[in-house]
Amino acid sequence: xxxxxxxxxxxxxxxxxxxDTCPVCNKPAAAEGIVVASQxxxxxxxxxxxxxxxxxxxxxxSLIQSVSTRKLRIPTCSEHATSxxxxxxxxSVAAIINGLSIIAFLIVSFNLGLTIMHGMPxxxxxxxxxxxxxxxxxxxxxxxxxxxxxxxxxxVEYDAGGSRLTVQISNLSYARQFLHSxxxxxxxxxxxxxx
Numbered sequence: 391x392x393x394x395x396x397x398x399x400x401x402x403x404x405x406x407x408x409x410d411t412c413p414v415c416n417k418p419a420a421a422e423g424i425v426v427a428s429q430x431x432x433x434x435x436x437x438x439x440x441x442x443x444x445x446x447x448x449x450x451x452s453l454i455q456s457v458s459t460r461k462l463r464i465p466t467c468s469e470h471a472t473s474x475x476x477x478x479x480x481x482s483v484a485a486i487i488n489g490l491s492i493i494a495f496l497i498v499s500f501n502l503g504l505t506i507m508h509g510m511p512x513x514x515x516x517x518x519x520x521x522x523x524x525x526x527x528x529x530x531x532x533x534x535x536x537x538x539x540x541x542x543x544x545x546v547e548y549d550a551g552g553s554r555l556t557v558q559i560s561n562l563s564y565a566r567q568f569l570h571s572x573x574x575x576x577x578x579x580x581x582x583x584x585x
Contacts, residue, residue: 397565397581409567412467413542419465427545484533491527
């Protein structure tokens with residue numbers, strides 16, 4: 391039984407309660423974090439707008455996707471609490487910074503490469519700019535990753551009807567508490583022997 395062992399449970403989200411401890415650090419819960427489970431399904435694609443004959447297409451084109459989402463409100467400590475709005479805003483800013491830094495990195499790398507190919511000396515400010523953009527690109531990429539709460543409770547599967555949810559819990563103590571408070575509502579998929 392290692393520290394990085396995970397526990398997988400399947401349950402109906404309407405019939406379970408989450409323990410009043412933080413799943414990340416095991417501190418008593420003082421706030422709430424949100425983990426979003428979603429499953430998208432494309433209803434119509436581009437194939438429907440291409441007629442196989444000269445007649446007009448029978449289906450209208452649609453890029454709208456049907457998405458089934460579920461928000462799990464999980465008790466956490468104040469350090470690991472997240473709201474959906476804060477998380478969305480931070481990820482949007484990180485995505486914009488990441489995109490711009492990739493473009494800037496390519497441009498500066500191209501100019502730096504041309505400078506080296508022509509045998510010209512590399513000016514220090516260009517090297518510092520290249521390193522700064524590289525750091526910004528890597529930092530924004532890391533910010534796009536999952537939060538500590540999303541790492542502790544990862545949604546593995548979510549059916550379209552919303553009646554069954556499969557989660558992976560990485561904290562043994564929290565997994566035991568979760569199973570103890572929901573013994574009749576939870577199906578153990580993986581890691582049950584050590585619980």
